[in-house]
Structure formats: C-alpha cells, structure tokens
Amino acid sequence: MSTTEKMAVERALAEFDRVGAPAALLTIVRTLATSADPRAADPLLRALTFNDAAFHDIAIEGLTAIGEPAVEPLLASLDGMDYGARYRALRALVAIGDPRARPAYEYWLGADIIPGVRCICVKGLARFPDTEALLLKALEDKVWVVRYYAIQMLCERGLTPQTRAALATLAADPERVVRLKLAQVFARADAPV
Amino acid sequence: MSLITPDTTMTVEEAVEQLRGEDLSQRYYAAWYLGYLEDPRAVEALVAALADESDRTEMGGYPLRRKAAESLGRIGEARAVPGLIEMLGCEDYYVREAAAWSLARIGDALAVEPLVALLGQGGSQPYEAIIEALGDLRVHRAVSLIEPFLQERSERVRYAAARSLFQLTGDVALIDMLLGGLASADSHIRRAALFDLADTGYLPAAAKIVHADVTATLKLLALKQLADVQSGDEPAAAVLPFIDSIL
Numbered sequence: 001m002s003t004t005e006k007m008a009v010e011r012a013l014a015e016f017d018r019v020g021a022p023a024a025l026l027t028i029v030r031t032l033a034t035s036a037d038p039r040a041a042d043p044l045l046r047a048l049t050f051n052d053a054a055f056h057d058i059a060i061e062g063l064t065a066i067g068e069p070a071v072e073p074l075l076a077s078l079d080g081m082d083y084g085a086r087y088r089a090l091r092a093l094v095a096i097g098d099p100r101a102r103p104a105y106e107y108w109l110g111a112d113i114i115p116g117v118r119c120i121c122v123k124g125l126a127r128f129p130d131t132e133a134l135l136l137k138a139l140e141d142k143v144w145v146v147r148y149y150a151i152q153m154l155c156e157r158g159l160t161p162q163t164r165a166a167l168a169t170l171a172a173d174p175e176r177v178v179r180l181k182l183a184q185v186f187a188r189a190d191a192p193v
Numbered sequence: 194m195s196l197i198t199p200d201t202t203m204t205v206e207e208a209v210e211q212l213r214g215e216d217l218s219q220r221y222y223a224a225w226y227l228g229y230l231e232d233p234r235a236v237e238a239l240v241a242a243l244a245d246e247s248d249r250t251e252m253g254g255y256p257l258r259r260k261a262a263e264s265l266g267r268i269g270e271a272r273a274v275p276g277l278i279e280m281l282g283c284e285d286y287y288v289r290e291a292a293a294w295s296l297a298r299i300g301d302a303l304a305v306e307p308l309v310a311l312l313g314q315g316g317s318q319p320y321e322a323i324i325e326a327l328g329d330l331r332v333h334r335a336v337s338l339i340e341p342f343l344q345e346r347s348e349r350v351r352y353a354a355a356r357s358l359f360q361l362t363g364d365v366a367l368i369d370m371l372l373g374g375l376a377s378a379d380s381h382i383r384r385a386a387l388f389d390l391a392d393t394g395y396l397p398a399a400a401k402i403v404h405a406d407v408t409a410t411l412k413l414l415a416l417k418q419l420a421d422v423q424s425g426d427e428p429a430a431a432v433l434p435f436i437d438s439i440l
Contacts, residue, residue: 053408116410119440145413149440177420180430 001035009035016043022052029055033062038069045077048092049085056088063092071098078104083114090117094124102128109134115143122146126153136166144175151178155185164189205230209238217248221257228264239265240276255285262288266295274301281307290319297326305332312338320345321353325392328357336361348374349385356389368395375405383407391418396428399435412439 001009012031015024029047032040040062047059063070074089074096081089090108093101101124109121122138125131138150147170154163167186173179203211203226212223212235224242227235239261248257262280265273273295280292289311296304309332312323324342327335339361342354352374359367371393374386387405390398402415413436420432 123440144417148436152437152440175417176426176429177417177433177436180420180426181433181436184430184433 001037005035009037009040013037013039013043022054026054026058029058029062033058033065035062036065036067038066041066041070041073044070045073045089048088049081060088060092060095063089064095067096068098071096071100075101075104078108083112083117086112087114087117087120090120090124094120094127097127099128102131106134109138115141115145118143118146119149122149122153126157132157132160132163136163139166139170144173144178147173147175147178148181151181151185155189159185159189205232205234209235212238212242217257220245221248221260224257224260224264228260228267231268233268233270236265236268236270236272239268240273243276243280253284255283255288258283258285258288259291262291262295266291266298269299271299271301274299274303278304278307281311286317286319290322293319293322293326297322297329300330302330305330308332309335309338320347320350324350324353324357328353328360328392331361333361343370348377348379348382352382352386352389356392359393359395365395368393368398371398372401375401380407384411387411387415388418391415392422394419394422396423396431399432403435403438409439 008031012028012035015028016032029044032043044059044062044066047055048063050056063074071093074093078086078089086108090101090104093104105121105124109118109125112118112121118138118141122135125134132154135150135154139147139154141147141150151167151170154167157163159167164186167182170178170182173182203223205227208223208226208230211219212227214220214223220242224239227239242261243258243265245255245257245261249255258280262277265277277292277296277299280288281296283289283292293308293311296308304326308323308326308330311318312320312327312335320342324339327339336358339354339358342350343358345351345354352371355367355370358364359371368390371386371390374382375390377383377386383405384407387402387407390402396419399416399419402412402419405412405415416432416436416439420429420436423429423432
C-alpha cells in the first residue's frame, strides 16, 4: 500500500463514524473495502447489516480481502445478525475459506430459516473432505434450492457409491428442476470419457 | 431485527382444530400454516374459513378469508373451486385478489366465466391477479379484454397484461415490454417484471433474468418458475445452466 493509500484508509476509518449521508458513507466503505486493512473489519461488518443493498457486495469483498484477520470478528458477529446480514457474513467466510468457520456452517445449516443461508453453509461445508454426511443431510432440506445446491456440491466432489445411492432417492423429488439436475449429474457421471 | 421462528411442529389435525377454534390470531396462523404444509386434508376447514365473519378489520377487510383463500391455492385441490369463485364476489378487494390467484393455481375451467365477468365489471378490482389468472388458464377469448390494460397507468397491471397476452398470443414484442420493466429504477417493479417474464415461459429470457438487478434469491426463484412453466422436460432442462451460474 502506498503512503497516499494509507492516508486514505486513515481518513476513511476516522470518518466512518462521523458521516451520516449514505452517498458519502458509500465512498468511505469503498475505500475501506479496497484497503485489506484488518482495522476495517469492524466497520465493514457493520456495513453488512445496513438496510441498503448498495453496501453489501462491497463489504463482502472488503472482508474477503482482509482474509484471516476478519475470520474471528465475522464468526463472533453471526449470532447477533439478522438473517440477511448473516447470509452475507457467511459468504465472506466461505470466500476466505478459513477452517475455523466450519462449526458455524454446520450450525446454521441446521438452524437458519432462510434457504439462502443454508445454501451458503452447504457451499462452505463442501470444501471439507469429511462432510459428506452433512451434505447428504442437506439433500433432505424442505426447500428445493438447498437440495439442488447439495446435489451440485456432491457432484463436484465426485460421486461415490454412497453419494450415488443417496442421490438416487431424489429421483421422485417433487420439484422438476431437482429431478432434472439429478438426471444431468448421473448422465455426466456415466458418460464415457 | 429478531428472528421470528414459526411453530412448525403442529400436525395437520392440530392446525385444522386450531383453525376452527376461537382465538382469531391462532386461527389466522393456522390458515397460514396449512397453506405452508400444502396438505389436502385441510381443504374442508379452509373452505369453511372462507365464510368467516368474525375476523374483520376496522376497514371491513377479512384477513382470515384472505389467508384461507391463498392457502387453498397453495394446496391446489379442485374441491376449493366453488368456494373460491364465491369469494370473487367478496366485498374485500384482497379476498378477491387471493381468490383469483388461487383459482389460477388450481387451474379449473369452472373459474373462467367468473374471472372474465370480474375483469369486465369495472371499479376497483385486483386486475393484476385477474389478468394473470386468465393468462394461466389460457382463456384465448380474453385477449381483446386484456389488451386495453397494456395502456393502464399502473405499471404492474401493464406488465401483467403483457405477460398474459404473451401466453395467449406469443407476440415477442410483449417480452420487450417486460424487459423494460426489468430495467426499472424501482426495485418493486423490477421484481414484478422479473416474475412476469418467468411466467411467460420464454426461454431466451433466462439470460436476462441472470443479469437482472435483483437479489440472487429472486433470480433463482424466477429461473425455477421459468423451468416449471415449460411443457416438457427438455426445454425445462435448458434453464439449469442458468440456475447453476447463480449458485
């Protein structure tokens, strides 16, 4: 980071708490998000909770850029967030890819009422080699998109005889897109190389 | 913001019991919950709730009837059709709206005449729901009745008319009108146009849905809707790569 960039971050950190106007705040959050400075983690976490979608992707990218130092603050904030902010915090955690987030994925996959949160947890869990049982459990989710996502993730890991048998139970899934996805996955797995 | 976690441990029988009970808020919750369960065993009790007189707002609305009508549509049983048709004459605008929406979901031809009549009745009507129902029910003779609504002041009604007229005529110019709605500065209009576009079943719209300025969750729902309205599995499967691109 150049000296000029450092000064810009210092100024943005100081201004974050003072500025009320959304447009000015958006500029500040952008500066913080591109800084990759660990001190920006807290303001960016707060930006995840703003009731204004313009901030969200910027904050996620900023937290992802901070990486490892943002993991603990992100994990500590999950319980207190509304589900929308939790979804965004989990997306940042998945993008960072730190193994400490695993218990959070496992917990919120079972606990959150919003399918989007459960989907992102499936994605997070799929990165770990020993999470097959959890992904198979996600195939039983009430909401189609979670089942669909779990099929996709299991497929990307390569089908085993166990996963194949579990997936086959979705052949009578009530949602056509899920059945079609399953047929596609099996057709690809069985296609001659 | 606190999480409201609904009590989803009730059985269908318990919820039916609760729907027939005394406590108005419990009855309303039961009506919602039975729609969430989509269990046909609830149809009789929900049809009975359409005649409810006890749950009335200060403005004269019937919240329990609205919710019961909507849940009947989610369950989708033809047994609900006569009761829902009767509700097209209810004095509560939102009951009429829910009834029209549910009749479209159930897809029974018995609903056609009453819906056509309501469209022509004039006054304050849930035009968006009526027009969409006529499109979903493929009422081709309603084309000339729906066309004037392309000039309506309400954008949502205009898009509903474009959606249904596309279903009935296949005129691609109507898709362009919906794409205009997808580019609206108003997020509510974008959302309405998004689902109208999905309902047309016009497959080239998938790419537009993927790039629309709406949340990923809405894109996924719209793409699934686009797949669901296809008549065959092969065109429906063409939507999957677009769904995958959002995951």
